[in-house]
Amino acid sequence: MARILLACLWLLGLGLIAHAEEAGEGLTALPRGVELPVRVRVAVRVLNVLEVREVGGQARLHLEITQRWHDPRLAFDAVAQGLSREDRVGAEADERLKAIWSPGLVLDNQVGGRDSRTVALSIHAHGEAVVIERFEADVRVRMTMDAFPFDQQNLTLALSLPRHPQQEAVLMTTEADRQFSGIERALAVVDWRPIGLSFVNDLAMGWNARSYSRLNVTVTLAREAQRYVLRIFVPVIAVLAVSLFVLWGPGLLEKDKGSLIFSSLLALAAISFTFESSFPGAISLNTPVAEMISLGYLYLVSVLLFEVVLSVVVAQPGGRWREEAEALRGHLRWALPAMMLIVCLGAALRALPG
Structure with a gap:
């Protein structure tokens, strides 16, 4: 009889321990009574958007992230409590989040x-929790600065649930959720304008290959x-335009042409x-502006080289190639600036979006 009583007490103790463990987990374990994975x-x-640092590959954003999930254990009687949801803000919300x-x-x-x-934190009577x-x-x-200053940048925010594999919880966004998503039209960065938001589901691999x-x-x-445009392209065009004076200016000596070209360089x-210094990455990275300046x-060196060499040939009265050099010089006066203009326009047009 004593053995039977001892066995009953032992089973009762096991039950109390199991109940205590379950109560210890409380509301912090995965929701029960719902289909997994939790959505x-x-x-x-x-x-x-407070700052965009192109060279460092960083941006500073002011974000609002809303999370919604359903947990039947959080449901309560709205009539008995006289409210349809419980709202907590600040430290109270953080404390409540630690308990669920x-x-x-x-x-x-x-x-x-x-x-x-x-x-x-808002907890609705039917068990939905909303964290903002x-x-x-x-x-x-x-x-990427390939199209500067006509570029568009895609700033990707990677949201994930590192505590739960996809068999337990998944992230998703619906049309109803996207009504609460968006980007403000007036931004702190005056050189940028917002285009929009897009959402893409993805998978991330954890340390345990899950x-x-x-x-x-x-x-x-x-x-x-x-x-x-005015701050970048006009100064470059003004410097390159010196070549027109070298090519077409009457009565210039070779040393004057050299001085003008070297000053332009x-x-x-x-x-x-x-x-x-003013636009970090505009020159150090592969941009149309850097391409124009490099070309x-x-x-400028080509203009000086062709002008000096052809001028020497043309200056010889009885030279064998004098007439050919004179004709080539006349063609190059148009061809060199035209080719440079076409190349610069091509670099700018290639960088345009769309």
């Missing part, structure tokens, strides 16, 4: 911490090219340093 709906709003299951959404390409962070988080953060993005859900949110920005070098060196 975490995400909406993203870009409240502001949350997806653990992270921004994979974030650099550093989050500044000016605010968070709000606003913060400023630096993100590492891939940028796949995790990822949602790539792409913010598309277009550079305000008209702000750069120095001015072009000074412009390239100025551009790189400008070759063009």
Whole structure:
């Protein structure tokens, strides 16, 4: 009899331990009574673009990220409590989030911490939880300057759930969620204008070779090219236009032509340093502006070379090739500037979007 009583007490103890473990997990374990994987709906709003650093491949954004998921354990009687949802903000929301299951959404390409962070949590009577988080953060993005200053940049935000493989939780966005997504029209960066947002689902591989859900949110920005035309192209054209005076100016000596060309080369070098300082990446990276300046060196040297050599041949009264040199000189006066103009226009047109 004593053995039977002892066995019953032992089984009762096991049951109490199991119940205690289950209670210890409480609401922080994966939601029960729902179909796995748990669907975490995400909406993203870009409240502001504070800075774009092309050379460093970084951007500073002010974001609002909304997460929604359903957990039956959070449901409550709206009539008994006299409200349809519970709202918490700031520290209260953070404390409540520690006591319930949350997806653990992270921004994979974030650099550093989050500044000016605010968070709000709403729990609806039917068990839906909504977390809205606003913060400023630096993100590492891939940028290309091939079309500067006519470029568009795609800033990708990689959102993922590193705590849960895709068999347990997945990120998704629906048409209803996209109504809460978007980008503000007035941005702090005056040289950029917003184009829009796009969402693409992806997978990320974890350390244990398990796949995790990822949602790539792409913010598309277009550079305000008209702000750069006068500051970039007019100085370059003005320096290259000196070649027309060398080619067509009457009565110029060879040493005067050389002085003008070498002065233009120095001015072009000074412009390239100025551009790189004012517009980082405009010269150091492969841009149409860098291509024009590089070809400008070759063009100015070619003008000087052809003009000096042909002038020497033409200056010989009884020279064998005097007439041919005179005709070639007349053609090159038109051909060299025309070829340079066509090449520059081609580089600019090739960089235009679309």
